[in-house]
Amino acid sequence: MTQPDQQAIRIKKLFRKTRFGIFVLFGAIVFATSTLSIRTVSSQLQEEYESNSANIAKNIADSSVDILLNRNLATLQSLIDQFVEIQSIRYIYITSDTGEILTHTFVPGVPEVIREGDPHATEPIERSLPGMGDFVEVGSPILAGQAGTVHVGMDLDLVRLKIQRATGQQIALICIILIVGVLGSIWFVKLAVTPLEELLSYVVGLARRDADSLNDAKVLARDDEIGEMARLMLHAVKGEVSGAASNPGSGTD
Amino acid sequence: MxxxxxxxxxxxxxxxxxxxxxxxxxxxxxxxxxxxxxxxxxxxxxxxxxxxxxxxxxxxxxxxxxxxxxxxxxxxxxxxxxxxxxxxxxxxxxxxxxxxxxxxxxxxxxxxxxxxxxxxxxxxxxxxxxxxxxxxxxxxxxxxxxxxxxxxxxxxxxxxxxxxxxxxxxxxxxxxxxxxxxxxxxxxxxxxxxxxxxxxxxxxxxxxxASYGQETAGLVDNFVRIGRRRIAVFYQADAYGRSGWAGVRAALARHGETIAGEATYRRGTQFTSVMRPQVEILQEASPDAVICVGAYAACAAFARDAMDLGLHVPIANLSFVGSENLLALLMDASSDDPAYYTPWLVNSQVVPSYEDxxxxxxxxxxxxxxxxxxxxxxxxxxxxxxxxxxxxxxxxxxxxxxxxxxxxxxxxxxxxxxxxxxxxxxxxxxxxxxxxxxSFGPERRQGLQSVYYTVVEDGGFVTLSDWEAKFGLDATTNDGAP
CATH class of the missing domain: 3.40.50.2300 (Response regulator)
Structure with missing residues (x-):
């Protein structure tokens, strides 16, 4: 058998399902990992931002007591202005024990939703403020609520964007792993297929009694299972040939 | 060096x-x-x-x-x-x-x-x-x-x-x-x-x-005295604005009133900015007067848009505003009639008039x-x-x-x-x-206490002597000017 003839023989069917299986398996892993990752990262980041906002509200509440009792609202405004520069914190307002908004960071004015809201609320509340966006607001009582309540609004759109970025990065990483995995699997399959193709070519040569194939040192020299099978087949073919030569009348009865 | x-x-x-x-x-x-x-x-x-x-x-x-x-x-x-x-x-x-x-x-x-x-x-x-x-x-x-x-x-x-x-x-x-x-x-x-x-x-x-508390108290007292009890505040969203806001709030409380409405702007706002949202917020409160606690560029923009949008009530500014800067912007904004945006202005000052x-x-x-x-x-x-x-x-x-x-x-x-x-x-x-x-002392760390009030006449600030005549509720003409 000539070299071009050998190249023409390809094992196409044997590993087709294997490749498909690998792709499906990796796809399933990516999907499951991504879904889990998105849920985990999303909830963890959301919790983290809420926790940060709650901490900021508590810090302001703790440091506001004297200022509030001294009725020094300018200093209080100066204090909250510094915190509102922190990323994702979009507004802060402080209500008195009677519910009056004493200081805030809203421009051009305090939204109606805020005015009508519970001035003493401390549990996280999701708010949609017209013209401003969606927010999660957390509150912290000042002097156990006797001096008022600090409210910190966290920009949900910004948090969502950050979550999208974080999960997007994870998905991108997983996709890269998928592609590398699939390509690697194909390469490993190819490693397994190549000697099988050589064996197949050899066997075809044997069947044709091709002299070149009989003496194909490359496949016969292999020290793996392929080499053993090639040698076994050669042995079988040679036995058949020598048997036929020593008993020429057989089969003619 | x-x-x-x-x-x-x-x-x-x-x-x-x-x-x-x-x-x-x-x-x-x-x-x-x-x-x-x-x-x-x-x-x-x-x-x-x-x-x-x-x-x-x-x-x-x-x-x-x-x-x-x-x-x-x-x-x-x-x-x-x-x-x-x-x-x-x-x-x-x-x-x-x-x-x-x-x-x-x-x-x-x-x-x-x-x-x-x-x-x-x-x-x-x-x-x-x-x-x-x-x-x-x-x-x-x-x-x-x-x-x-x-x-x-x-x-x-x-x-x-x-x-x-x-x-x-x-x-x-x-x-x-x-x-x-x-x-x-x-x-x-x-x-x-x-x-x-x-x-x-x-x-x-x-x-x-004098303090902003003294300035705002003076403005509020005069407005209330002439029957303008619904007072709104336009202020800078920072410590300065809050200080003035607190002064107005405290002064109104002494008259049994609360702030009728409030609107804010960010520090650094230019005269070219549009103040329509702020004016509309205050218009909803139907104020008798607005006290501005801001810098001249933003306060001039507010006064301009208030006039254009029909908010024809006295617009008071504190001394910090920089009266001449405010007036220059407003007069430049209306080339046909330099006084168009200024009839409702009243500015408090902490020093007497430099014209006197x-x-x-x-x-x-x-x-x-x-x-x-x-x-x-x-x-x-x-x-x-x-x-x-x-x-x-x-x-x-x-x-x-x-x-x-x-x-x-x-x-x-x-x-x-x-x-x-x-x-x-x-x-x-x-x-x-x-x-x-x-006078100064350990308990007295502010030298002056006086507040002066000025309005615009003939392109300059003059002392306001008669609030009732200038800004009284009956003093408004048909064209909206006081």
Whole structure:
């Protein structure tokens, strides 16, 4: 058998399902990992931002007591202005024990939703403020609520964007792993297929009694299972040939 | 970098964000040089002024700093306790020389320098020239804090003077408390806010002007007296705005009223900004009057849009607004009728009118402004600004400098910060020349208490004498003008 003839023989069917299986398996892993990752990262980041906002509200509440009792609202405004520069914190307002908004960071004015809201609320509340966006607001009582309540609004759109970025990065990483995995699997399959193709070519040569194939040192020299099978087949073919030569009348009865 | 230029001591530096901190000496730079004046006589006036300054012994002693240069880590006090060189007293200034409120820093500086120019020309205070170390903070708190640290730790100024604004000063006050063992004081900041007037920071500041509480109380009392009880507030969303808001709230509470409506704007808003949302918010409250607690650019924009949108009620501004700057913007905005946007304006002032030459200090101030026409050093000029020959702000700067000079002259021997309290508290019934005597004491850290009210007539501010006639509910004409 000539070299071009050998190249023409390809094992196409044997590993087709294997490749498909690998792709499906990796796809399933990516999907499951991504879904889990998105849920985990999303909830963890959301919790983290809420926790940060709650901490900021508590810090302001703790440091506001004297200022509030001294009725020094300018200093209080100066204090909250510094915190509102922190990323994702979009507004802060402080209500008195009677519910009056004493200081805030809203421009051009305090939204109606805020005015009508519970001035003493401390549990996280999701708010949609017209013209401003969606927010999660957390509150912290000042002097156990006797001096008022600090409210910190966290920009949900910004948090969502950050979550999208974080999960997007994870998905991108997983996709890269998928592609590398699939390509690697194909390469490993190819490693397994190549000697099988050589064996197949050899066997075809044997069947044709091709002299070149009989003496194909490359496949016969292999020290793996392929080499053993090639040698076994050669042995079988040679036995058949020598048997036929020593008993020429057989089969003619 | 220090350079001796004849009789003038000049530290070369740069303005915020533009030039390196250490430049070559500029011995021929005249700090009293002219900015482009109306009329285009820059070259001749500059030359005349430079020549005059030289002849007078260069009375304007100003040095500049670069506020963008990072502070050296681990800066500590030198331990000199503010001891000054034999021939000068160095005052530290951080103010708005750039940005939309640059007119305030510029005018305050001009007024102060007109006084210091004369003092230096006459030999200084007890033989020491008064030198100002200038930094630009653009009316922003963080640069102001950095400038102040630099002034205290690097430049080792004797005291802080000529600061502009509540959001800036309120952030500096904790620094003074932090370094209270160094007895650093801030003198006569251009703000009427409460934090530097009461504990825990009041002991580090001396104020000359009346407070925002006094200004807003006066406005509210007058409005209520003429039947305008529904008062809304338009204010800057920061410590300054909150201070004024709190003043209005407290004053209304004394009349059994609450704030009818409120709208805010961000610090740094330009005159070109649209204030329609703020006007609409206040229109919903149907106020009888609006008190603005802001800077001139934003307040002028609000007054313009209020007039255009039909909010025809008195619009009051506090002294900090910079009345002349506000008026100039509004008059320029309506070329057909310069008075179109101004009939409802009423501005409170903490100094008397600079047009009233019957007041002793006014002709002094006007003469010195005419004589020296001080200008902000070129290195600090980021955007063009045409100063006013006279203004309420520069008059306040002049009075600040006049009183500080008096206090410095009362320090026995070598100026040390430890002697400042006694020198200030020795000021009792001092005649500043404006018809109100000034006294200080451990429990009295504000010199003046008077508030004046002005309205616009014939393109200028005049004293408002009859509120009922001007803004009474029956005084409104059919076309909406009072």
């Amino acid at each position: 220090i350079a001796d230029a004849g009789k003038e001591r000049v530290l070369s530096g740069s303005r915020k964000g533009t030039q390196p901190s250490d430049g070559p000496p500029v011995p021929d730079r005249d700090p009293a040089r002219a900015a482009p004046p109306p009329g285009g006589l820059l070259t001749r006036r500059s030359a005349i002024r430079a020549g005059l300054a030289g002849l007078l012994g260069a009375p304007f002693a100003t040095s500049l700093g670069a506020s963008t240069r990072p502070l050296a880590p681990g800066l500590r006090w030198s331990g000199r306790q503010g001891a000054q060189p034999d021939d000068e007293i160095l005052l530290g200034v951080s103010a708005a020389f750039s940005g939309p409120s640059r007119g305030l820093g510029t005018e305050l500086y001009r007024g102060a320098m007109s006084c210091f120019g004369q003092i230096n020309e006459q030999g200084g205070v007890n033989g020491r020239r008064i030198v100002l170390k200038l930094y630009d903070d653009g009316y922003q708190p963080d640069p102001c804090v950095e400038n102040t640290l630099r002034l205290m730790l690097e430049d080792e100024v004797f005291l802080l003077f000529g600061y502009v604004g509540t959001p800036t000063v309120t952030r500096v006050l904790p620094l003074l408390k932090k370094f209270q063992d160094q007895q650093m004081y801030i003198f006569f900041p251009f703000t009427g806010a409460q934090p530097q007037r009461e504990p825990p920071y009041g002991e580090f500041a001396f104020n000359l002007r 030459t019957s007041i002793q200090s006014v002709p002094e101030y006007r003469n010195l402004m005419d004589r020296y026409d001080p200008q902000v050093p070129e290195e600090l000029v980021v955007e063009p600004y045409d100063p006013f020959p006279y203004s309420f702000t520069s008059l306040e700067g002049y009075l600040d400098a006049k009183l500080l000079t008096e206090i410095l002259s009362r320090i026995d021997g070598t100026p040390e910060r430890g002697k400042l309290n006694d020198a200030v508290f020795s000021v009792r019934n001092y005649d500043l020349g404006i018809g109100e005597r000034v």
